[in-house]
Structure formats: C-alpha cells, structure tokens
Amino acid sequence: MSGRLGTADVIVIGGGLHGCSAALHCARRGLSVAVVEKDTVARHASGVNAGGVRRLGRHMAEIPISVASMALWHRIEELVDDDCGFQPAPQIKVAESEADLAALAEREARLRAAGYTHEELLDRDRLFALLPALSPHCMGGLASLGDGFAEPYRTTFAFARKARALGVVFHEETTVEDIARAGDGFEVKTGRGTLAGARLVNCAGAWSGRFAERLGEPVPLEPMAPMMIVTARVAPFCDAVVGATARPLSFKQMPNGTVVIGGGRLGSSNLATGRTDIDFGELARTARTAAEIFPVMAAQRIVRCWAGIEGRMPDDIPVIGRSSTTDGVVHAFGFCGHGFQLGPAVGSIVADLVVTGQTDMPIEPFSIRRFATTG
Helix, strand or coil: CCCEEEEEEEEEECCCHHHHHHHHHHHHCCCCEEEECCCCCCCCHHHHCCCEECCCCCCHHHHHHHHHHHHHHCCHHHHHCCCCCCEECCEEEEECCHHHHHHHHHHHHHHHHCCCCCCEEECHHHHHHHCCCCCCCCCEEEEECCCEECCHHHHHHHHHHHHHHCCCEEECCCCEEEEEEECCEEEEEECCEEEEEEEEEECCHHHHHHHHHHCCCCCCCEEECEEEEEECCCCCCCCCEEEECCCCCEEEECCCCCEEEECCCECEEECCCCEEECCHHHHHHHHHHHHHHCHHHHHCCEEEEEECCEEECCCCCCEEEECCCCCCEEEEECECCCCCCCHHHHHHHHHHHHHHCCCCCCCHHHCHHHHCCCC
C-alpha cells in the first residue's frame, strides 16, 4: 500500500514510553504529532521492564533528569489521567560484604559532595528494620527512600491514551522504510504510505541506531535482552525495591503478593524478528541470587519469565539531544536498564528541543556527538 498517511508538525518514530512521552509533551505545547510504531505500543522494553521508579544508583549525569522525573511521577495522574500503578517505596541496594559497604559509603559521599541528599547509607540495624526477611549475611545498604515502582505496560498505555486524547495520531504495525528531506522538513516512507513532518524524533529503542546511521551519525547501540521472573503469590515480606551491590538483582513484591525479579542477566534477541530467547542457565543464577538474599524465596515457584529488547550504549547512558548532522531531528534512545523512571522528564526535554532547539536540563553528556569518529 502506498500514498499519503498524513502530515504533522512532529513525527515520532517509536511507540515505547519515551516516544509516547515525547508525543504527549509535544501535543501539550500545541503541536500536531504522528507516532510511527513498527509493532504496537509498549510491545518491547517499555511494556516488559522491571518498572523501577528510582533515583538510586544513577550515573551522575542522569541525576538531574531523574530528580525532575521523580517530581512528575509523584503527580503522574495529573499528567496522564492514570496513576500508572505507581507505588512509593524505598529503593535499597544491599551490601553483602565489607567491600560492598565501602563502595556504598564512597557513593553516598560522592553524591553529597555534589549536593545530592536523596541517597543515604544504612547500617545493619536500619537495613533489617526496613527488610527483616533479608539473609543474616547482609551488612548494610544504600537507600533512596522516596523512590518507588510502577506498572510498565499500564504506564506506556496511559501516556499513549492521553496523547491520543490531545490529537496525536498513532500508526501502529507500520514499519519505517526510509527517511528523506523534503524542503525544510521530512518525508518518512513506511510500508503503508508516506508521512510528512517538519520535525523528526528518533525514539525507536533498540532499533534507533538504524535511523541514526541513515542520518550520517552511526552509534554503537547494542541490543540487549534483560530477563525477568515472576513467582506465585507469597505472604507479604518486602515493601521495598531491592538490588545487590556486587551482583545483578532487581527484586520487589507486588501488592498482589507475586515477586518480580530481574537485574540485567541477559537472554538473546533478534532485531530482524523482534523475538527474544531465554537463557535458562542465566535465569537460574538470577533465581539463586534472590534466594540467597531473601531465604524465603528458596521454596517459591516461578510461574512466568520473559525477556524484552532494549538498546544499550557502551557508556551506559542514553543519547538525548539534537542530531549532529540534520537540523530538525531529536534523538532519545539507549536507555537499557535505566529508562523507565526517566520517561516523563525525557519527553518534556524532547519537546523543549523540538519547540525551541534547547532545554534548561543539562543534557550535554548525552550528546550523540560523543560517538563521532575522526579520520
């Protein structure tokens, strides 16, 4: 099928949380917006991640955006007419050794020197007051007590639903085949027709590198497939989101009693098909870690597991900012393992860049230019 799909002030490629947030914030500023998604909204990372709403453990460059986004999370219903299942809860990183505890103390000191006080060191007594079900070998921790978690699939759909209510048009199951300049704007050719727009936003997740390369700014974006586990319901024992200092873990108990466990151990992914495969050996290591930190988990039954496709940059921070080669293009991708909480604020930053070409947020560390090669 060919022909015109329509025109818009802004074309957003990608229907994940960051794409939906960018679309919503652009629409709130009076722009017409079209979102092009090759599958369906929240089909990949945005619908299947761990759902952590955390400032804890952020790269120093991300902290200002994370702090701004947390303010939006605490009034998320005002933004999208849905509470997104957001639950305020401590985020706690547990120390299992003296070396872990020293690393956490150094982290807290470094943040305080930079003027941040949201992370605080916990001694053993305070740790066990918050998490009495921990294994006795745990020695302390680092906590961000004002953090929380939410429901990823529900959140992304809430952003999309609010965006639609403001006039954003979503073209799902629509694959972008080419991007071309058309006067001062762009033509985006898809398998269902062509969209014309004045501005272009690249929020295509693990597939974003393809579009950056077409614009002459290739990046080393690596597809990743973090795995997740859900257990059968367990009597309440944990009301925090828990990580480990020296090994991968993301652990929380949901209000219905199920336990959701992740942390970054990887399956395999295929960008051509959009499919993932579980590595059951690595999944078993995740389950063992959870049981070693929370002994009650040793007897629990796993009922479901999965892996989503995310895109990771080699320096573990995303690309956020204007294209280095093409006026009118904004990038926001590469959020593997740390993008969910940032979504509300990143959408606002993208809208700033689309409307004015600049933002008050300190985004220079996220510039795509950091991957430019010279020769």
